[in-house]
Amino acid sequence: MILIVSVVMLLLEAGRSSSSSASGLENQIFQYIDLHQNEFIKILKEWVAVESDSVQPRLTQEVTRMMEIAAARLQALGATVELAQLGTSQLPDGQSLLLPPLILAELGKDPQKPTVCFYGHLDVQPAKKEDGWETDPYTLTESDGNLYGRGASDNKGPVLAWINAVETFKALKLDMPVNFKFIIEGLEEVGSPGLEKLIKDKNQLFFSDVDYIVISDNLWLSNRKPALTYGTRGSICFFVEVQGGERDLHSGTFGGIIHEPITDLIALLDSLVDISGRILIPGIYDDVSILTEEEKKLYESVEFDVEGHKNISGVKKFLYDNKEEILMNMWRYPSLSIHGIEGAFHEPGIKTVIPIRVIGKFSIRLVPHMNISIVEHQVKQYLEDIFSKRSSPNKLMVSVPLSAVPWLADINNTLYTAAKGAIKTVFGQDPDMIRDGSTIPIARMFQNITKKSVMMFPIGDADAGEHSQNEKISRSNYFQGTKLFATFFLEIAKLHEQLQEASTMKTTN
Amino acid sequence: MILIVSVVMLLLEAGRSSSSSASGLENQIFQYIDLHQNEFIKILKEWVAVESDSVQPRLTQEVTRMMEIAAARLQALGATVELAQLGTSQLPDGQSLLLPPLILAELGKDPQKPTVCFYGHLDVQPAKKEDGWETDPYTLTESDGNLYGRGASDNKGPVLAWINAVETFKALKLDMPVNFKFIIEGLEEVGSPGLEKLIKDKNQLFFSDVDYIVISDNLWLSNRKPALTYGTRGSICFFVEVQGGERDLHSGTFGGIIHEPITDLIALLDSLVDISGRILIPGIYDDVSILTEEEKKLYESVEFDVEGHKNISGVKKFLYDNKEEILMNMWRYPSLSIHGIEGAFHEPGIKTVIPIRVIGKFSIRLVPHMNISIVEHQVKQYLEDIFSKRSSPNKLMVSVPLSAVPWLADINNTLYTAAKGAIKTVFGQDPDMIRDGSTIPIARMFQNITKKSVMMFPIGDADAGEHSQNEKISRSNYFQGTKLFATFFLEIAKLHEQLQEASTMKTTN
Known part of the structure; x- marks a missing residue:
C-alpha cells in the first residue's frame, strides 16, 4: 500500500511538473479564449442583465428565466439537461410561490474519463442603483479593466468561465478530456432550500459516477495570487x-x-x-488537530495583507501581530x-x-x-x-x-494536485492554500453526502464586492479563469489516467 | 432653638392625641359624607365616563373636556380657576396638537389659615373592554364593594375625594379650615410635559403663599392598613x-x-x-444615610406581605428573607x-x-x-x-x-403629623410609613422647586390595578378617603395654629 501510494505520488508530481509551462494544446486553447473575449463578455452581459434576485419573491420569475437561459446554453453544448423542481415556498402573506428549478446537466459518459461535477449558482443578491452603485447593477459595464455588475463574481462570472472553457473544447473540435456534470441552483442567496435533500435523493443516480466536485463560489485571499480553498470552520x-x-x-x-x-x-x-x-x-x-510542519509551511507561503485585512475589518488592532498566527486563528x-x-x-x-x-x-x-x-x-x-x-x-x-461540522479536504489528492498544476501553467506560480473561517455548508454538504473529493476553486478578485455595491470581476480574471478551468480539465484527465494506470499496475502485479 | 422645637413637638403631640377619636364636628362631617355617598359615586361615574386617555393623541379632546368639567366643579365650589395652556406637541405624522390645559385653582385667601395645595391628575391610561376588562372600563360599575372603572384609583377617585371633602365643608356651611390651592393636570400618564416648567414659572406667584403640598396619586402597601409615603429613590x-x-x-x-x-x-x-x-x-x-433606631422601628411596624409581594413579582425567592431587610433594600x-x-x-x-x-x-x-x-x-x-x-x-x-435625585420628607413635620392624626381618627390606627423604591419625580419636583413640605397621601387599594385591567377603588376607601381628607383639613389647621402660637411665643419671649 505504501509502495502504491508512493508510485501514485511520483506520477502525480511528474504530471504536475510537465504542465509547468503551457503545451501546444494549451496554447491553442488560450488563443481561442483570447480571440473570443468579446463573445464571452457579451454572454456575461446577457446573464447579468437578468435580475435573478432570489431574495425578493417578486423576482422569482426572473430567477427561473435565468435558469432556463443557462439550461439552453448547456443544451447547445450538447449536454442533457434536467430542470429539477424544488416545490413551493410559503410567503409571509400566506401565498405559495413556485421555487425556481435547479439545473442538473450531463455532458459525456466515457467510462475511461473522470467525471467532474461543477456546482454554481445563478441567483444574485438584491441590487439597486440607489444603493450606491456607480453604474446600473444589471448592465455589465467595463471600467479600468473591471466588469461591473450584480452577479459578475457571485456567481455568474465563474459559472460562465467554466461553461466557456467547455465550449472552447467543443469549438476547437477537441476531444473532451473529462465527462461533465453540472449542478446549478437559483436559491443560493437564500440558503439553498431543498439542495441538501436533492443531493441526498440524487446521490445514487446523478452522483454515483462523479469522481470530483468543484465549487467556484469564493475568492482568492489577495488580488494577485491564485488560491485553492481546502477547509471551512x-x-x-x-x-x-x-x-x-x-x-x-x-x-x-x-x-x-x-x-x-x-x-x-x-x-x-x-x-x-x-x-x-x-x-x-x-x-x-x-x-x-495538532499543527504539523507541513501545515505550518502552508501559512508561511500564503500571501496575506495583514494591514489590508485590518482596513477591511475597520479594526485598528488584531489579537495577533504576525500573519501566520492571524491565519491560523481565522482558519484552524x-x-x-x-x-x-x-x-x-x-x-x-x-x-x-x-x-x-x-x-x-x-x-x-x-x-x-x-x-x-x-x-x-x-x-x-x-x-x-x-x-x-x-x-x-x-x-x-x-x-x-x-x-x-467543519470541512477539510486532503490537499494532496488528485483534485488539488490537478488544480495546482493548472494554476502553475496559467499563472506561473503556486496557489495560496487557504481555508475559510466561516461555515460554508456547500463543500461539507457535498463531501459528507457523496463522499467524493471536493474542492473550492476560486478564480480571483479578493475585492469583488460580493453582496456589496459595485460588484465586479476583473476582465483578466474572467479570461484567466476560463483558461484555468480548461487547463484543469486537461490536468485532471491526465492525473486520473495516471492514477488508473497505477491502479492497474497494482492489480496486475 | 432646641427649647422652641421641644415646645412645638409637645404641642404637635398634644394636637395629635386630642384627635384620636372623632370630635363632634368630625362626626357631623362624616355623617354628611355617608348620607351623600350616592351623589359622590354619581360624580365619579360621570368623570370615569370621560375617556380622558392622554396616551392616544386622538383622545386629547376628551382630556381637555375632562379638565373643563373639573374646572366647572371647582368654580361651583367658589374657587378661582385658571386653565393654564401648555402649548402644543408634535405628533409622529408632523401635525401639531394643542395639549390639554392644566388647572390652577384657589379657594380662600385667609392669611390666618394655612394654605394646602393639592396635586392630582385626571388623564388616564388607555383601556378597552377587549383588553380583558370584565366590565366596560368607562362605565363605573359597583361589584363586591368595589367601584370598577378606568381612573377610579388613578387618579379621578382620589381627586374627587379631596374635592368632595372641600364640598362637605361648604355644604355644611362650615368655615373652611384652610386655604385651598389645586394643581390638576391632564398629562401625567405621558410624563407630565410642561409641568416642571410651569411650577418654576408659577413658583413666585401661585406657590409663594402655599404652606403644604399634598399628592394623592399612589397606594397603600396593604389593602387594610393606611399609609403615608415619605420618600422615593x-x-x-x-x-x-x-x-x-x-x-x-x-x-x-x-x-x-x-x-x-x-x-x-x-x-x-x-x-x-x-x-x-x-x-x-x-x-x-x-x-x-446611616440607619437610625427611629427609622429601623418604622420598618418593623410596616404591614407588608412578603409572600404576597413575591406572588406579585412572579419571583420564587428574594435576596432577603425577612420583611425589614426586604423593605430597606427596596427603599433606603x-x-x-x-x-x-x-x-x-x-x-x-x-x-x-x-x-x-x-x-x-x-x-x-x-x-x-x-x-x-x-x-x-x-x-x-x-x-x-x-x-x-x-x-x-x-x-x-x-x-x-x-x-x-431621591426624595425624602421629614416625617416629623406638621404635614405628616396632621395626616397621622387624621388617619388615627378615621381608621383608628397609625399608618404604615412607607417609601417607594422607584423614582416618582412629582414629589421631589415640588419639594425642590417650591421648598415647601410635600407629602404623598394615598387613600387605599393596594390592589387597585392602576394601569391594568379592572382598575378599581373600593367603595369604602373612596368614602373613608373623603373623610380622611376632611379630617386632615381640620388637623393641619389646628397644628398650624399651634405652630404659629409657638412662633409668637418665641417672638414675644
Missing part, C-alpha cells in the same frame, strides 16, 4: 436562557431584592473567553463570539426594566477534529457548574439551536 | 459604550483575531454587582440593575455577528444622601480602571443620559 450556536419569573419587573420596585436573571447571564457570558480571546471552557482545545483554531441577548432592553434610550427572561447567544467556530456532541457537553457542563456556584434561584437552560 | 442611568470599528463583522471571518467589543462590555457589566446584589463600585455606599439602599445591550443581536433565532459597537445600559437607584456627581465619578472611574486592565484596543465611553 464549522460552528455550534448556544442559547443560554436564564429565567427568573413570568414577567419583566420595574427596577425601582424590585431592584435590590431579587436575583436579576441578566446578572446571572452576564456572569455566565463573562466566563467564556479571556482577554486574549482564549476560550475558557475546560477541554475545548483537546481535540483540535476555534473561536468564540458573543452575539447578543434576547429579552433584554435593546433599543436606543433607556428603560429601567429588570428583564425576567434573557437568552444569551454565542457561537463557537469548530475546527477539525472537534466533535459537536463533545463540545455541546463541555459547554453545558461548564455553564451549569458556574451557575450552580451562584446559588441563584433562577432557572438556567442551555440549548444548541444550530450546529455544523 | 432617585436614579442614575449609565450608557457604557464599547466600540471596535465602523461596522459589524462576521464571526466566521473575524472570530478569533479581534478583540470583540461585546466581550469587553460583558466583562465591565459583570464587574458591577456580586451574587448577593451588592454593588461592587468602590465608595458607592459611603454616602448612604441603592440597587443596580442591568437593563440590556444596544447594538448587539437581540432578535429570536441566531445571527453569527460580531457587533462592533455595543452600549450596555444599567442604572443605580439612589438614596439619601448619595450625590449624583459623586456616583457618576465613582462609576466612570471604576469602569475605566477595569477597562484599562484589559489592554483592549477598543474605545470605551461611559455617559449618563438621565439622573434624578
Whole structure:
C-alpha cells in the first residue's frame, strides 16, 4: 500500500511538473479564449442583465428565466439537461410561490474519463442603483479593466468561465478530456432550500459516477495570487436562557431584592473567553488537530495583507501581530463570539426594566477534529457548574439551536494536485492554500453526502464586492479563469489516467 | 432653638392625641359624607365616563373636556380657576396638537389659615373592554364593594375625594379650615410635559403663599392598613459604550483575531454587582444615610406581605428573607440593575455577528444622601480602571443620559403629623410609613422647586390595578378617603395654629 501510494505520488508530481509551462494544446486553447473575449463578455452581459434576485419573491420569475437561459446554453453544448423542481415556498402573506428549478446537466459518459461535477449558482443578491452603485447593477459595464455588475463574481462570472472553457473544447473540435456534470441552483442567496435533500435523493443516480466536485463560489485571499480553498470552520450556536419569573419587573420596585436573571447571564457570558480571546471552557482545545510542519509551511507561503485585512475589518488592532498566527486563528483554531441577548432592553434610550427572561447567544467556530456532541457537553457542563456556584434561584437552560461540522479536504489528492498544476501553467506560480473561517455548508454538504473529493476553486478578485455595491470581476480574471478551468480539465484527465494506470499496475502485479 | 422645637413637638403631640377619636364636628362631617355617598359615586361615574386617555393623541379632546368639567366643579365650589395652556406637541405624522390645559385653582385667601395645595391628575391610561376588562372600563360599575372603572384609583377617585371633602365643608356651611390651592393636570400618564416648567414659572406667584403640598396619586402597601409615603429613590442611568470599528463583522471571518467589543462590555457589566446584589463600585455606599433606631422601628411596624409581594413579582425567592431587610433594600439602599445591550443581536433565532459597537445600559437607584456627581465619578472611574486592565484596543465611553435625585420628607413635620392624626381618627390606627423604591419625580419636583413640605397621601387599594385591567377603588376607601381628607383639613389647621402660637411665643419671649 505504501509502495502504491508512493508510485501514485511520483506520477502525480511528474504530471504536475510537465504542465509547468503551457503545451501546444494549451496554447491553442488560450488563443481561442483570447480571440473570443468579446463573445464571452457579451454572454456575461446577457446573464447579468437578468435580475435573478432570489431574495425578493417578486423576482422569482426572473430567477427561473435565468435558469432556463443557462439550461439552453448547456443544451447547445450538447449536454442533457434536467430542470429539477424544488416545490413551493410559503410567503409571509400566506401565498405559495413556485421555487425556481435547479439545473442538473450531463455532458459525456466515457467510462475511461473522470467525471467532474461543477456546482454554481445563478441567483444574485438584491441590487439597486440607489444603493450606491456607480453604474446600473444589471448592465455589465467595463471600467479600468473591471466588469461591473450584480452577479459578475457571485456567481455568474465563474459559472460562465467554466461553461466557456467547455465550449472552447467543443469549438476547437477537441476531444473532451473529462465527462461533465453540472449542478446549478437559483436559491443560493437564500440558503439553498431543498439542495441538501436533492443531493441526498440524487446521490445514487446523478452522483454515483462523479469522481470530483468543484465549487467556484469564493475568492482568492489577495488580488494577485491564485488560491485553492481546502477547509471551512464549522460552528455550534448556544442559547443560554436564564429565567427568573413570568414577567419583566420595574427596577425601582424590585431592584435590590431579587436575583436579576441578566446578572446571572452576564456572569455566565463573562466566563467564556479571556482577554486574549482564549476560550475558557475546560477541554475545548483537546481535540483540535495538532499543527504539523507541513501545515505550518502552508501559512508561511500564503500571501496575506495583514494591514489590508485590518482596513477591511475597520479594526485598528488584531489579537495577533504576525500573519501566520492571524491565519491560523481565522482558519484552524476555534473561536468564540458573543452575539447578543434576547429579552433584554435593546433599543436606543433607556428603560429601567429588570428583564425576567434573557437568552444569551454565542457561537463557537469548530475546527477539525472537534466533535459537536463533545463540545455541546463541555459547554453545558461548564455553564451549569458556574451557575450552580451562584446559588441563584433562577432557572438556567442551555440549548444548541444550530450546529455544523467543519470541512477539510486532503490537499494532496488528485483534485488539488490537478488544480495546482493548472494554476502553475496559467499563472506561473503556486496557489495560496487557504481555508475559510466561516461555515460554508456547500463543500461539507457535498463531501459528507457523496463522499467524493471536493474542492473550492476560486478564480480571483479578493475585492469583488460580493453582496456589496459595485460588484465586479476583473476582465483578466474572467479570461484567466476560463483558461484555468480548461487547463484543469486537461490536468485532471491526465492525473486520473495516471492514477488508473497505477491502479492497474497494482492489480496486475 | 432646641427649647422652641421641644415646645412645638409637645404641642404637635398634644394636637395629635386630642384627635384620636372623632370630635363632634368630625362626626357631623362624616355623617354628611355617608348620607351623600350616592351623589359622590354619581360624580365619579360621570368623570370615569370621560375617556380622558392622554396616551392616544386622538383622545386629547376628551382630556381637555375632562379638565373643563373639573374646572366647572371647582368654580361651583367658589374657587378661582385658571386653565393654564401648555402649548402644543408634535405628533409622529408632523401635525401639531394643542395639549390639554392644566388647572390652577384657589379657594380662600385667609392669611390666618394655612394654605394646602393639592396635586392630582385626571388623564388616564388607555383601556378597552377587549383588553380583558370584565366590565366596560368607562362605565363605573359597583361589584363586591368595589367601584370598577378606568381612573377610579388613578387618579379621578382620589381627586374627587379631596374635592368632595372641600364640598362637605361648604355644604355644611362650615368655615373652611384652610386655604385651598389645586394643581390638576391632564398629562401625567405621558410624563407630565410642561409641568416642571410651569411650577418654576408659577413658583413666585401661585406657590409663594402655599404652606403644604399634598399628592394623592399612589397606594397603600396593604389593602387594610393606611399609609403615608415619605420618600422615593432617585436614579442614575449609565450608557457604557464599547466600540471596535465602523461596522459589524462576521464571526466566521473575524472570530478569533479581534478583540470583540461585546466581550469587553460583558466583562465591565459583570464587574458591577456580586451574587448577593451588592454593588461592587468602590465608595458607592459611603454616602448612604446611616440607619437610625427611629427609622429601623418604622420598618418593623410596616404591614407588608412578603409572600404576597413575591406572588406579585412572579419571583420564587428574594435576596432577603425577612420583611425589614426586604423593605430597606427596596427603599433606603441603592440597587443596580442591568437593563440590556444596544447594538448587539437581540432578535429570536441566531445571527453569527460580531457587533462592533455595543452600549450596555444599567442604572443605580439612589438614596439619601448619595450625590449624583459623586456616583457618576465613582462609576466612570471604576469602569475605566477595569477597562484599562484589559489592554483592549477598543474605545470605551461611559455617559449618563438621565439622573434624578431621591426624595425624602421629614416625617416629623406638621404635614405628616396632621395626616397621622387624621388617619388615627378615621381608621383608628397609625399608618404604615412607607417609601417607594422607584423614582416618582412629582414629589421631589415640588419639594425642590417650591421648598415647601410635600407629602404623598394615598387613600387605599393596594390592589387597585392602576394601569391594568379592572382598575378599581373600593367603595369604602373612596368614602373613608373623603373623610380622611376632611379630617386632615381640620388637623393641619389646628397644628398650624399651634405652630404659629409657638412662633409668637418665641417672638414675644
